[in-house]
Amino acid sequence: MTSPTWRKRAACKGLDPEVFYPASDEEAEEAKAICGECPVRQLCLEHALGHRERDGVWGGLTERERRRLVRQRRKTA
Numbered sequence: 001m002t003s004p005t006w007r008k009r010a011a012c013k014g015l016d017p018e019v020f021y022p023a024s025d026e027e028a029e030e031a032k033a034i035c036g037e038c039p040v041r042q043l044c045l046e047h048a049l050g051h052r053e054r055d056g057v058w059g060g061l062t063e064r065e066r067r068r069l070v071r072q073r074r075k076t077a
């Protein structure tokens, strides 16, 4: 599978992936700060939601935060 083109513009490109897989939400701040500056944050987030990515920080949200967002969207749909 080829990776989506937005990945080429990702702020996390070339960085240590470990940063994006923190052991807890409390340790996700570094990753979130990088996502906060990322030009493709929304695309990344939608990709993670669409592919049901379970682990790691995507689009500035942790796994738990993404689950919360999915629940909120279901309620408002």
Ligand code: SF4
Pocket: 010, 011, 012, 013, 020, 034, 035, 036, 038, 039, 040, 041, 042, 044, 045, 057, 058, 059, 060
């Ligand atoms: S939003 Fe975060 S995880 Fe997604 S591409 Fe940007 S820096 Fe990487």
